[in-house]
Amino acid sequence: MASIDPVLLKSRLGELAGRFDVDALDECDSTSSELLRRAERGAPAGTVIVADRQRAGRGRRGRQWLSAPEDSLTFSLLWRFSGSAMRLSGLSLAVGVAVAKGLESLGAHGARLKWPNDVLLEQEGEFAKLAGILIELASDRRGTQAVIGIGLNLRAPTVELPQPAAGLDEAIRVLPDRHTLLAALLTALADVLQRFEEGGFAALQSEWQARHAWQGLPVRLIEDGVEEGPGICLGADSDGALLVETPVCIKRFLSGDVSLRRA
Ligand code: ATP
Ligand code: BTN
Numbered sequence: 395m396a397s398i399d400p401v402l403l404k405s406r407l408g409e410l411a412g413r414f415d416v417d418a419l420d421e422c423d424s425t426s427s428e429l430l431r432r433a434e435r436g437a438p439a440g441t442v443i444v445a446d447r448q449r450a451g452r453g454r455r456g457r458q459w460l461s462a463p464e465d466s467l468t469f470s471l472l473w474r475f476s477g478s479a480m481r482l483s484g485l486s487l488a489v490g491v492a493v494a495k496g497l498e499s500l501g502a503h504g505a506r507l508k509w510p511n512d513v514l515l516e517q518e519g520e521f522a523k524l525a526g527i528l529i530e531l532a533s534d535r536r537g538t539q540a541v542i543g544i545g546l547n548l549r550a551p552t553v554e555l556p557q558p559a560a561g562l563d564e565a566i567r568v569l570p571d572r573h574t575l576l577a578a579l580l581t582a583l584a585d586v587l588q589r590f591e592e593g594g595f596a597a598l599q600s601e602w603q604a605r606h607a608w609q610g611l612p613v614r615l616i617e618d619g620v621e622e623g624p625g626i627c628l629g630a631d632s633d634g635a636l637l638v639e640t641p642v643c644i645k646r647f648l649s650g651d652v653s654l655r656r657a
Pocket of ligand 1 (some may be wrong): 453454457458460461510511512523524547555556557558559
C-alpha cells in the first residue's frame with residue numbers, strides 16, 4: 395500500500411481539500427509522465443499524483459532524478475492557466491517560492507532558491523540541492539496546462555551526484571510526517587499559483603529575491619553546453635529572467651537551456 399493515504403491527506407488540507415484530487419501510487423515510471431498521460435485523457439486541474447517509488451524520475455533536459463522511497467517525497471500537480479504558455483516563463487521560480495514557503499511553514503530554515511528550478515539548503519555558506527522542480531506545459535484552446543513535478547529529499551541521497559545534495563532533516567528539528575509535509579506544500583502551491591495566475595512572476599519576485607541563494611555572488615553560465623564568461627548574479631527580473639552583470643553589460647537569460655554554477 396502507498397505510504398500516503400488520500401483521506402488522511404484531505405483532512406490535513408482542511409478547507410483546501412476540494413481543490414485537489416490526490417492519487418497515491420506505490421510505484422510508477424515518473425509522477426510527471428503519469429500525470430501528463432492523465433492530462434491528455436482529460437484529468438482536471440488540481441490532480442496530484444504522489445508515488446513512493448519512481449522507476450524513471452526525470453529532471454530537466456532528460457537528466458535523472460534519483461530517489462529512495464523512505465528518503466524522499468515525489469509528486470506532480472496539474473494546474474491550468476488562462477492565456478498562452480508565454481505567460482508562464484517564471485513558473486518554475488514561482489513554484490520554488492511555494493516549496494520554500496511550505497517548508498518554512500513547518501519550521502524549516504535555510505531553504506534558498508537557485509534559478510531556474512532548484513531549492514537549495516544553505517548551511518554555513520555552503521549550498522546543497524534539497525529539491526528539484528520540473529515544469530512541463532501543454533497548451534490547448536482553453537489555455538495552458540502545467541504539470542508541476544517536485545522531488546524533495548527528506549534525507550540526503552546516499553548515491554554519488556555531480557553536485558552536493560541535502561535532506562530536509564538537516565533543515566528542521568523533527569521531520570514532519572509525509573501527510574503534513576505534502577499538505578503544507580500543496581497549501582503553499584495553491585496560494586502561490588493563484589497569485590501567479592493573477593499577477594505573473596512580478597507578484598512573487600520580491601519573495602523569490604528574498605530567498606535567492608547567490609545574490610551578488612560570482613557565477614558561471616553554461617549555455618547549450620558552452621561556457622559563458624563569469625559575472626555577478628543579480629537575481630531575477632519581473633519576467634523571471636536571470637540577470638547577470640558582466641564587465642561590459644547586464645545580461646538577461648530567459649531560456650531554460652542555461653545552467654548556473656558558482657564561480
Ligand atoms: P541546472 O542548473 O542545469 O538546472 P542541475 O544539475 O540542477 O543543473 P537539473 O536538471 O535541474 O540539473 O537537476 C537534475 C540533476 O539533479 C541531475 O543531473 C542530478 O545531478 C541531480 N539529482 C538527481 N537526483 C537528485 C536528488 N535526489 N537530490 C539532489 N540532486 C539530484
Ligand atoms: C530537476 O532538478 O531538474 C527537477 C527534478 C524534478 C523531480 C520530480 S520528482 C516528481 C516529478 N517526477 C519526475 O519524474 N520528476 C519530478
